Amino acid sequence: MDVNTExxxxxxxxxxxxTVDILPTKWTLWxxxxxxxxxxxxxxxxxxxxxxxxxxxxxxxxxxxxxTDIVEKEMYTFSDSEDSSITLRPENTAPVMRAYLEYxxxxxxxxxxxxxxxxxxxxxRPQAGRLRQFHQMGIEAVGATDPLLDVETISxxxxxxxxxxxxxxxxxxxxxxxxxxxxxxxxxLKEKLCDHKNGLCELCxxxxxxxxxxxxxxxxxxxxxISHHMPSINDYLCESCQSHAKAVREALLEIGIxxxxxxxxxxxLDYYTKTVYEITHSSLxxxxxxxxxxxxxxxISDIGGPSIGSVGFAIGMEATILALxxxxxxxxxxSQEVCGPxxxxxxxxxxxxxxxxxxxxxxxxxxxNLSADFDYEGRSLKAQMRTANKLGVKYVxxxxxxxxxxxxxxxxxxxxxEEVVLKQNEVPRWFLNKDASMKS
Numbered sequence: 001m002d003v004n005t006e007x008x009x010x011x012x013x014x015x016x017x018x019t020v021d022i023l024p025t026k027w028t029l030w031x032x033x034x035x036x037x038x039x040x041x042x043x044x045x046x047x048x049x050x051x052x053x054x055x056x057x058x059x060x061x062x063x064x065x066x067x068t069d070i071v072e073k074e075m076y077t078f079s080d081s082e083d084s085s086i087t088l089r090p091e092n093t094a095p096v097m098r099a100y101l102e103y104x105x106x107x108x109x110x111x112x113x114x115x116x117x118x119x120x121x122x123x124x125r126p127q128a129g130r131l132r133q134f135h136q137m138g139i140e141a142v143g144a145t146d147p148l149l150d151v152e153t154i155s156x157x158x159x160x161x162x163x164x165x166x167x168x169x170x171x172x173x174x175x176x177x178x179x180x181x182x183x184x185x186x187x188x189l190k191e192k193l194c195d196h197k198n199g200l201c202e203l204c205x206x207x208x209x210x211x212x213x214x215x216x217x218x219x220x221x222x223x224x225x226i227s228h229h230m231p232s233i234n235d236y237l238c239e240s241c242q243s244h245a246k247a248v249r250e251a252l253l254e255i256g257i258x259x260x261x262x263x264x265x266x267x268x269l270d271y272y273t274k275t276v277y278e279i280t281h282s283s284l285x286x287x288x289x290x291x292x293x294x295x296x297x298x299x300i301s302d303i304g305g306p307s308i309g310s311v312g313f314a315i316g317m318e319a320t321i322l323a324l325x326x327x328x329x330x331x332x333x334x335s336q337e338v339c340g341p342x343x344x345x346x347x348x349x350x351x352x353x354x355x356x357x358x359x360x361x362x363x364x365x366x367x368x369n370l371s372a373d374f375d376y377e378g379r380s381l382k383a384q385m386r387t388a389n390k391l392g393v394k395y396v397x398x399x400x401x402x403x404x405x406x407x408x409x410x411x412x413x414x415x416x417x418e419e420v421v422l423k424q425n426e427v428p429r430w431f432l433n434k435d436a437s438m439k440s
Contacts, residue, residue: 018124018132020318029321034117036163037137037315041115044156046139049114051095053121057085062303063094065270067210074122088121093271093296093312094303096140101305110308111143129284129319138293138314142300145309147247150275150295151255153313157279157291158257160315166281166324169290171257173277174233174265175245176213179298181238182273186212189230196226216264219286232263244274267292271299275311281319283326290323291315345372345431346388350381350400358399361409361424368428370435388414397427 015021022030041048057077064070076088089095096114099105105112117137124130139156141149154171161169177185190212197205201220208215216227237245252259259277267276276294284290293313301307345365349358358374365372373391375384388396398410409427411420422430 016132018126020131026321029324030317032164033160033317033320033324034137036160037115037117040156040160040163041139044113044139044152046113046115046141046156049096049099049116050118051089051092051099051116053119054086054088055095055098057087059094059098059303060087060090063097063271063299064091065211068270069211069214070122072210074124076121076123090122091120091314092116092118092136092138093140093299093314097142097300097303097305097310100142101300101303106143106306106308109143111141113139113141115139127287129316129322130287131318135317136314137317138312140310140312142310143308145295145297147244147275148251150248150311151251151257153293153311154252154277154279155255155257157293157313157315161279161290161320164320164324165327166320167327168283169279169281169323171252171259171277171279172262172265173248173252173259173275174262175237175241175248175274176266176272176276176294177233177237177241178273181236181241182233185231185233185236188236189213189216189233192230193226199223199226211270213266217266227264234263241274248275267294271296271302273297277313281323281326283323283330284319287319289316290320342391343371343373343393345370345395345397346384346391346393347372347374347397347399348381348384348388349375350398352378354399354401354404357404357424358397361397361399361427364428365431368432370428370431395431 038048057075060075061071066072070090075090078086080086096116100112100114115138117135119133119135121133123132126132139153141153154173158169158171176182190208193200193208193212193215197208199222200208200215201218201223204215204218204220204223215223216230218224218227234245249259249261262278265276265278266272272294274295274297277292278289279291280288281290282288291313293311295309295311297309298307299310347358347362347365349355355378362372362374373393375387379387385396394414396412396414398412400410403409403421408421408423411422411427411430412418413420420430
């Protein structure tokens with residue numbers, strides 16, 4: 001056996017179950033969504049906040065609710081070196097509120113608006129658009145109970161979807177009452193559902209004593225059939241909640257946002273009060289939500305702060321992009337080609353002798369804030385020109401032996417075929433002048 005023969009190792013590593021890699025073929029969609037989100041958030045006066053990806057486990061137990069599916073089954077929880085319980089954040093509202101309290105932001109300015117973009121973590125059953133590491137962008141408007149603020153958050157979400165060209169989404173809204181009227185409805189609903197316990201799925205049977213409202217949102221056909229015969233919470237809302245719900249719906253119509261009133265819409269987190277809403281897209285099947293939000297007037301007080309009203313939403317970025325891809329595929333506008341920050345200028349060096357000079361020019365252009373790239377593979381002139389054409393650059397700069405001997409370079413304008421010969425130190429200014437004249 002030849003001792004110099006390398007042993008071939010079979011590659012077996014894959015991304016963990018429930019996670020995906022965002023490859024360059026998808027990055028354009030992600031970037032467009034993020035930019036649309038930032039633009040709309042900041043147009044509406046929201047400021048970015050970034051919280052740690054893990055928090056004290058007690059924060060989520062107290063805010064989300066100990067009897068929720070998220071806390072009972074889906075959180076990634078572990079002990080750190082100090083023997084305290086840490087959880088990867090399953091959602092970002094509670095961490096934002098924790099930061100609001102920790103830094104006593106309410107003492108300097110009670111009403112504040114925040115937005116975030118980042119990964120969340122839940123041990124869910126992976127499926128299309130639903131992952132164990134997933135990404136959300138969202139907003140939190142903290143310090144007011146005005147129903148018009150609920151409407152603002154809905155309108156911000158719709159403008160993001162409009163900005164990225166997502167057609168066919170629907171808005172569903174409901175009111176789930178408050179601590180005054182919800183307990184009455186909870187008791188009545190539980191009594192009615194107990195009469196149909198055997199017809200409920202196994203999960204919903206356990207929800208009877210834990211989180212009965214979640215039964216109304218179950219996707220199981222048997223549970224859906226039973227739920228549709230249950231009383232509506234709208235019949236049990238107190239006067240304050242009725243007034244709030246009416247104001248939200250009237251304002252939505254006044255600004256031209258159509259909605260569907262869905263009496264069975266609930267949220268899986270205990271902190272919601274009054275307004276809840278979802279934005280859905282039918283191309284995603286049964287789990288069709290791309291955005292979910294609502295009001296949570298008791299959340300801050302529940303985690304130890306003052307009684308301050310809050311409202312917000314989270315957009316599921318994977319689900320949104322999947323819905324957008326479905327729409328693009330339907331209209332045959334989807335491309336798997338890599339799209340992204342293509343350079344405006346491509347530098348071609350003909351030989352090893354000219355390569356260093358081409359590389360120096362490349363860095364001069366970049367220092368001048370000009371987008372440029374260069375061949376690092378030592379390919380032929382013809383191959384480099386093919387790359388320039390594929391990138392769709394506006395200009396090609398050729399550095400060959402003749403140009404090197406004269407101390408100049410040749411610039412080719414790709415659209416017209418025009419050629420310009422310049423001294424190397426004149427090149428950045430020539431491009432900057434060109435750029436300025438095009439903008440004027």
